Amino acid sequence: MPQLSIIVPTYCEAENLKNLIPRISQVLKDSDIVAEIIVVDDNSPDETIAVCQTLAESFPIQLITRxxxxxxxxxxxxxxxxxxxxxxxxxxxxLSHPPEAIPDLYAALQNQGVDFVIGSRYVNGGSTEENWGWFRKLNSRIATWLARPFTNAKDPMAGFFAISRHHFLKVREILNPVGYKIGLELLVKCRCRNVVEVPIHFADRTLGTSKLSFKEQLSYLRHLKRLAEFKYQNYAYFVQFAIIGLTGVFVNLAALSILLHWLIRPVAIAVAIWISMSTNFLLNRNITFSYARHAPILKQYLTYCGSCLTGAVFNWLTAETLCRSFAYFEQNTLLAAFIGILTGMAFNFILCRYLVFAKQNTVRDEG
Known part of the structure; x- marks a missing residue:
């Protein structure tokens, strides 16, 4: 029975596997670690299958072809x-991750209380290839900075990490990563507190081509959205809801400035409000509450209009009550109106979250 399972995801990495697997095997032998190597390939059109079959004759390798x-x-x-x-x-x-660091990651994970171990580029002793371009460095740093609300790890984007089966099984059923950053997904959903970072030298690939693309960068942003909703729940939903509400102000004003050329003012104002409310609905349906975007749209839209009307009523009631009940607010009507806006937004959010875009147990979050 192996003590350690090493998982290597691949796509068109046949040439690199010829070098990687023997290096891993030698490290395991030198460190007296009993391990298995699992290569998970996405049906590469290169010679990955043939290479793995050949390597399996000499090394403890298992190939899974998806x-x-x-x-x-x-x-x-x-x-x-x-x-x-x-x-x-x-x-x-x-070959960007040095197999020679495997024993250090494995040893760190065996320490009592350690939840997660990262092969890190950004701790003392860690480094990246000197010829790494400035754009790649900037891209990596920005991605790391965007992950700060979720973890204090210095290199949370690393694809070189270790975790115990016990921690993985606790969250197996709620994992829904998108893109490349499965390590960050596990860090957040396993609620890892004691994270150890082992310094490594991150080498640039010499064979094959990078899988990083603009599409993957967009996937990363979608992934961050999912993680924010998991970790911060209603706070994350409300921030998105408020930002979209703010965009509605600009939509309203832009539409009004155009409509005033063709319509009388009362009609133009009403139509501009309807346009901004409709765009807010579509944005909330597809972004803030994206888990509900497959529900019947007409029913959602009509209910959303009702929630907006309810929010407007509470907005008006709050501002009017403050002005009538307190002399201070009677002299500061704008402040009372601002509090009314916040109150109306809060009621509108609650109705949207739990009525208009209510999450059904049978619908998986696809945000």
Missing amino acids: KQERGLSTAVIAGIDAAAGEFLLVMDAD
């Missing part, structure tokens, strides 16, 4: 599902 699904994160999950080890280690196949 023909119906794609993506690094889900490939990692598939590999872990098939793993037999109590400790799980994930690394890339492109």
Whole structure:
């Protein structure tokens, strides 16, 4: 029975595997670690299958070929599902992660109380290839900065990490990563508190091509949205709701400035309000409450209009009550109106969250 399972997701990495697997095997032998190597391939059109079959004659390697699904994160999950080890280690196949660091990550994970171990570029002793371009460095730093609300780890974007099976199984059923950052997904959903970062030298690939693309960067933003909703729940939904509400102000004013050229003022104001309310509905349906975007749209829209009317009523009641009840607010009507806006927004949000876009148990979050 292996102590450690090493999961290597691949797509068109046949040439790199020829170098990687022997290096991993030698490190395991030198460190007296009993481990299995699981290669999860997304049906690469290169020679990955043939290379793995050849390598399996000499090394403890298992190949899983996925023909119906794609993506690094889900490939990692598939590999872990098939793993037999109590400790799980994930690394890339492109030789950017040094196999020689495996014993250090494994040893750190075995320490009592450690939840997660990262092969880190950004702690003391860690480094990246000197010829790494400024754009890649900037991209990495921005992505790391965007992950700050979720973890204090210095390199949370790393694809070289280790976790115990115990921690993984606790969250297996709620994992829904999108894109490449399965490590960040596990860090957040496992609620890892004691994270150890082992310094590594991150090398640039010499064979094959990078899988990073603009599409993957957009996927990362979608992933952050999901993680924010998981960790901060209604706070995250409300921030999105408020931002979209703010955009509605600009839509309203832009529409009004155009409509005044063709319509009388009362009609133009009414139509501008309707346009901004409708755009807010569409944005909230597809962004803030994206889990509900497959529900019947007409019913949602009519209910949304009702919630907006309710929010407007509470807005008016709050401002009017403050002005009538307190001399201070009677002299500061704008402040009373502002509090009324916040009150109306809060009621509108509650109605949207739990009525208009109510989450059904049978609908999986696809935000």
